[in-house]
Amino acid sequence: MDQTDPAPAAATSPTVSMPLGLFVFTLLYGGMTVLAGVLAFKQVQLWPTNLAVESGIFPFLLLVVISSTLSQLYGRAMAQRIVWWGFLPLGVASALLPLVLLLPASLEMLSNPERLKDLAAFERVHWTTPRVWMAGPASYITSLLLNIWIFDRLRGAGEESTLGLMVRGAVASALSQAVDSVIFITLAFYGLFPIMNLMIGQVLAKVVLSLVLVPFLITGGVQAARWLDARPAKPAL
Template sequence: MHLFLTSFFVGFLVLSNIISVKLFDLWGLAILPAAAIVYVFTYPITDVIGEVYGKKAAQQTVKAGFIVQIFASIFILIAIYLPPAPFFADQDAFSAILGGSFRVIIASLTAYIVSQFLDVYIFHRLRSKHGSSKLWLRNNASTILSQLVDTTVFITVAFYGTMPTSALLALIATQYIFKVFVAIIDTPLVYFLVKKTKAAAKKEAETTSISA
């Protein structure tokens, strides 16, 4: 089950980087990157892994995601610069969609590594204080605080100097509000996944014990 969750985590990360170039209008309330609808679910996954398998397992998942993102960026860059076939007419579109800018890539990786490790740290500080109770508190507190850092770091590093400060702050605020909303409503999902993961982990342990 740990491998299954880590696979989803890494898959969501790579997917969010690919679709981040698309901006969508959220009912006229905010303009958000399409990545927002995917990336927000990486935090509950690390919370579930940390709750069931421990802090070290959650940190390893974060590290794995960081390494995969770097390799994905390298291979995408290689794919962009491979000479196109004579009949391939979409090279410019391919480069525009997948290329991104070096500054945005750095912003994404920086925000990711800082916020995800902060999420794991806050989650386990609260768990050491409350034990196995109050999962809702550590799930929401860790996610909401780390998402603030993620949003602020990414938008600041990626766009500072390219737009007025007021627009920059508005972008941070609208994206953060959306992420907080998702964090709150996904709490039942975290409880469900923790229950299922604990059951799977127990079954795996029993199977291993019998095999031994």
């Protein structure tokens, strides 16, 4: 009796299919959650005024764009799931940062005056970052879930048109980011220095950027995700 060779395990095991656009945007989302906390240390002046904005606004704008894009293409539930899982890279980074700060520096760094100055600057900046990172999750989860909820609730006639998508994205981003600014600035910087100029600048900057820039980023993000999803799948090796 002839015996046939068993099928290779790879041929019989189930494969998991995931739209390429969803995969790419999820990776980008995780990176922006970490970068937003790191960049938030620096406040950028809004010339020609005395108002300022913390630099974490830039990656956070991308988080809003990505969450709206995911909601538009893959549904509100999927976008909310990505927002909740965004805590994972943020939590891992928050745990690694104090670990790296507590580990002893190399003898080469300690014996080199220039490297020692760099080490002191590195530690000074990043020892202040944990408060920023603790404030981040509270504002992060509130504002992004609010953004998705408003964006989804504004669905209606003409929602698939480019103009409808841009208006929904602008309104949802402006409202949710105003809320984010009040929560984040208060929790991260209250008591360290006067925060009123920073808070006003943050709210104004986020609202203006939401109305001017976010609509185009969302339409571009939706088009990019659709283009990625339309690419033919490559056979597994």
